[in-house]
Amino acid sequence: MTRLESYHFYERDWESYEQLRESFEWEIPDRFNMAEYVCDRWAEDEDRVALYAESSGGDRRTVTYRDVQRAANRLANYLSEAGVERGERVGICLGQRPEAVVGHVAIWKLNAVSVPLSTQFGPDALSYRLGDCSATACLVGKRSIETLREVREDLDALDTVVTVDETDRPEETDWNIIQEASLTFDRAPTDAEEDAIIIYTSGTTGDPKGVLHAHRLLLGHLPSFGENFLKEGTTDGTVFRTPVEWSWIGSLFSMVMPTLFYGRPVVAYDADRFDPEASFDLVERYGITNWGGPPTALRMMMQVEDPNERWDLTSMRAVGAGGEAVGESVVSWVAETFDGASFEEAYGQTEVNLVVGDCTALRERRHGKMGLAVPGHEVTIVDPETAEPTVEHGEVGEIAVRYADDPVCFVEYWHKPDATDAKVRDGWLLTEDLGTMDEDGYLSFEGRTDDVIITSGYRVSPTEIEETIASHEAVADVGVIGVPDEQRGEVPNAFVVVADGVTADDNLRATLETRVKDRLAPYEYPRRIKFLDELPKTSTGKVRRESLREEFDTDGS
Structure with a gap:
């Protein structure tokens, strides 16, 4: 297999960031399958570690690239025999565990399309996404199996369910049965432009949209990832971790898959919630050198007393963050806690990720700035009305990325040509x-041109929360906004108009909070619910969110 030299620029010495940007050129083979580059090409070395896997219950596994390859070949054979064909969609609803990586690799080997799904999804959120993409199969673990069982009858296309944890139901397949399949799998050639993965947005305007990416997506993330290596000059000895669930592009392709592309190990920690002390444990136990996640997680770690006295944290080289605003207190704490580790901020979204970031090896980090356009990506500010790059330096406009010939850009929204x-x-x-x-x-x-709420690094749709609350019989109308929160960046707040004859009280508040937690995700429930006689509306009948923000500013609730 040809080594793609463009993505090893960190091995050279650069005089300036400008020299690096001018020299970088995309290298995109006509034939390119992510499974080959994140797994198969490293599997000849039977001792090369791909994953250090732990669960919050104390189980630990070391998984090699050869282990991943064999398990993926078996799963690909099983899914093929079950009828999954090229281009069909397969859901992956698993936490940070090796089977999630195996699932993606197997699906890409089939030239099918993987669909990562959050284990925090309730029945409405899970059913919508699997139904929208007409998934024919789904891999699921114990956290989500009951949710999937609840909605499976509504999913006409879903023929195959593989449970990573044991099952005795005839309509489901236990993971252990798949281990009886063949260890070898003949993969058909794959074009770099062929469909590979659908990652759903939060649904900032209406229903969540399926963002379709091609296999080239991985290559589009590598320049930003490679910038982290410039100070060290090599990837040798690096160990990577992100605390973010692997169902989002900001974890799966900002950290997990690029790490595997370079043949290095990822730490997988399967837990119900983020544990700051466990994060320090993992740094010491595995010698983690590169960590990336939302500033919320770092702020939670900052609350732990005397981390340097309790753990050896000297392995850390670089800490990355994105998805929400980063305060200078976080940057300073990282340098003090992790023995001078660099701080690298990054910017992107599901449709076009990791296009802006710090490159502290070649340019200074500036307070209040996200960074510079990453090599290979053309980023500018355009007029929000005309989409023309006529905005002057220092003036506010819409951030835009040149679409053509950029491998990180999405292909389309699934079955939504107008969008x-x-x-x-x-x-x-x-x-x-x-x-x-x-x-x-x-x-x-x-800020946002729409009203998305960014909480703990998650992009949350106020519309989706509104629809969930409004579907309760006690609710006549509802509006949701994001409000500032010191720890999470933002949190959802809801303003509710109750139906005639309904008492607006704390019991109803608790009911509506639980409804959102159960049907969508725990991080989406409104932290405050205020009852109003009516909601402010525009002339077209839409909720006037700006007026709701003024309502919050007036009384803080």
């Missing part, structure tokens, strides 16, 4: 984020 056309205009992919660019090329984030 795709609105996202890509005049050759620019519009992020719907407002920002500025200074004369030196540093970008800053100023």
Whole structure:
């Protein structure tokens, strides 16, 4: 297999960031399958570690690339025999465990399309996504199996369910049975432009959208990932970890798959919730060198007393964060706690990820800035109305990325051509984020053109929360906004108008909070619910969220 030299630029010495940007060129083979590059090419070395896997219950496994390859070949053979064909969608609803990586690799070997799904999804959220993409199979663990069973009858296309944890139901297949399949699998050739993965958005305007990416997606993430290596000059000895569930592009392709591309190990920690002390344990136990996640997780770790006295944290080289605003207190704490480790901020979204970031080896980090356009990506500020790059330096406009020939850009929204056309205009992919660019090329984030709520690194749709609350018989109308939160960045707040004859009280508040937790996800429930006589509306009948924000500012609730 040909080594793709463009993505090993960290092995060279660079005089400046400008020299690196000017020299970088994309290298995208006509034939490219992610399974080959994140697994098979490393499997000849039977001792090379791919995953250090733990659960919060104390189980520990070391998984090699050869282990992943064999398990993926078996799963690919089973899914093929079960009728999964090229281009069909297969859901993966698992936590941070080796079977999740095996699942993606197996599905890509089949030239099918993987669909990562959060284990925190309730029945409505899970059913919508599996139904929207007409998934024919799904891999699921114990956290989500009951949720899937609840909605399976509504999913006409779903023929095959594989349970990673034991099952005695005839309509489900136990993972252990798959281990009887053949260890070898003949993969058909794959074009770099062929469909590979659908990752769902939060549904910031209406229902969540399926973001379709091709196999080239992985290559589009490598320049940003490679910048982390510049100070060390090599990937030798690196161990990577993200605490974020692997169902999001910000974890799966910002950290997990790029690490495997370079043949290095990832730490997988399967737990119901983030545990800051466990995070320090993992750094010491595995010698983690590179860590990436939301600032929320770092702020929670900052609450742990005397970490340097309790753990050996000297292995850390670089800490990355993105998805929400990063305060300078976080940056300072990282340097003090992790023995001078660099801090690397990154920016992107499901449709176009890791296109802006710090490169502290070659340029200084600037307070309040997200960083610079990553090599290979053309990023600018455009007029939100015309999508033309006419915005002056320092002026607020919409952050946009040149769409053509950029492998990190999405292919389309699944079966939503109008939404795709609105996202890509005049050759620019519009992020719907407002920002500025200074004369030196540093970008800053100023807000959203829509009303997405970014909480603990998750992008949450107010519309999806509103629909869930409004479907309760006690609710006549509802509006949801994001409000500032010191730990999570933002949290959802709801304003509810109750139906005639209904008493607006704390019992109803608790009922509605639980409804959102159960049907969507725990991080989406409104932290405050205020009852109003009526909601402020626009002339077209839409909730006027700005007025709701003024309502919150007035009384803080």
